[in-house]
């Protein structure tokens with residue numbers, strides 16, 4: 001099969017050369033043949049494939065992989081559907097140099113905003129910090145974890161990009177999740193913020209597309225595109241970030257990644273799509289738009305990844321996700337491969353998520369929903385009226401300890417968009433350069449704010465929950481919860497903007513009587529992360545209603561006992577009851593509670609996309 005596609009590409013190139021007339025659109029070239037020198041008219045030999053097959057050192061994983069392709073998924077792929085890619089390569093954006101048929105090197109791209117931080121600071125990754133993390137996997141026939149990237153058969157081009165990224169070894173979530181995904185299994189994975197989940201779902205997708213058999217060519221004139229993989233994320237900025245990461249991982253693999261998100265001109269995104277797409281990274285709203293315009297079809301999807309999956313399936317997004325995954329033309333579970341990732345996975349969301357999965361493996365690296373103990377968490381009692389002056393004290397102290405007199409990056413979370421603007425204004429008036437990101441700002445303003453913050457030019461970013469999830473901003477030294485969220489999971493994601501990739505971070509929360517409902521969960525979370533819990537907060541925790549409020553986790557007993565919801569007695573839907581437990585066991589669930597409401601921020605959902 002591979003040979004015939006190689007022949008097809010070779011013949012097509014030779015035909016074009018012989019006719020000396022360039023095709024109106026370049027012919028589709030399958031990923032494993034892309035980035036090869038163009039064939040001369042004389043040469044009819046297919047170029048060597050980019051991926052040279054499994055190495056003997058990785059026989060177990062590789063064996064599982066080849067097994068995957070003889071599964072029903074393979075039959076699906078070879079069905080004579082009239083689809084494929086709209087066009088070939090290289091005419092431009094999203095990582096391609098317009099007019100020069102050349103992929104832009106994402107590793108050489110310079111951020112034109114002057115970085116405040118040195119390369120050395122950027123590479124101080126200490127993944128030893130994650131070594132003792134308990135890992136639990138449940139499900140049937142769980143593939144064994146690996147210890148090194150060399151043990152995983154990802155293909156040379158991808159391995160080269162891993163080296164370029166300076167990833168020396170896989171993080172615990174990568175060690176476990178990648179072999180599971182390469183074996184073709186569906187996965188629900190929960191791992192702490194900043195622990196490398198993006199690569200954990202990108203690597204198997206890219207590798208799978210590289211090694212997979214190519215799809216049929218798109219008939220000319222049809223403008224619908226047929227991506228092979230779909231990665232959904234809740235915010236525009238996170239989709240952009242995943243796109244950037246995926247472009248690095250897929251550099252010179254021939255796998256093409258395109259991003260589509262709201263707030264940006266759709267025409268440019270349509271042009272990017274028309275140039276060819278293997279992996280589509282998207283926010284749900286913009287994707288629905290593209291599907292309704294019939295510019296994207298999900299018919300050929302082999303891989304579906306939901307990043308921040310619990311957010312994607314909560315009340316704000318669930319209808320859109322169901323529409324995309326269940327009501328359009330995406331292959332069903334068992335035919336496609338589905339991967340769900342987050343740092344938090346409330347049991348009710350797990351239950352919903354199981355509709356999207358087939359005989360999946362549940363992976364928990366660390367306790368489900370826990371924060372990393374790399375973050376020094378502090379809670380201070382601050383009345384509403386004192387919050388600004390208190391923040392000022394923190395910023396002054398930070399400036400005094402700053403690197404070379406510069407303000408360390410501080411991310412300040414507030415409840416409302418108006419509150420964000422007002423605080424930004426006040427900070428600027430008081431000599432602290434600040435910017436803001438929230439749903440009322442234009443996309444351009446949001447992107448500019450983020451860029452300015454990342455570069456250190458504006459070291460304080462005031463944000464609503466739009467910035468709470470997934471954003472990987474190096475050097476965020478301090479996260480301040482100026483207003484605490486209503487939900488402890490939101491707190492976990494917010495503080496997770498610091499203390500990433502093995503680095504230490506600091507998180508300060510302003511607590512007052514408005515936050516009583518969060519007291520119990522906050523105290524539990526801090527205790528679990530070996531943080532010092534002030535006695536007064538334990539008092540509030542005792543007073544708070546264990547099963548009430550909007551905190552879905554609040555309930556009696558240890559909320560950290562929670563694991564794979566299928567192991568609860570109440571589980572009665574689908575799947576197998578014979579769950580292999582390959583790791584540490586936690587306690588049971590608390591006796592009450594569950595999901596008592598949506599995220600506090602559900603009102604901003606549409607603005608996120």
Ligand SMILES: Nc1ncnc2c1ncn2[C@@H]1O[C@H](COP(=O)(O)OP(=O)(O)OP(=O)(O)O)[C@@H](O)[C@H]1O
Pocket residue numbers: 125166167168169170171174191192193194195196197198199342343469470471472496497500501
């Ligand atoms: N194996 C590795 N070696 C070194 N650095 C890594 C490795 N894997 C990931 N990283 C880096 O770790 C940082 C965090 O990764 P990533 O953003 O994927 O975390 P995450 O688990 O998705 O976090 P969140 O839950 O906040 O979304 C990134 O800067 C990434 O480049």
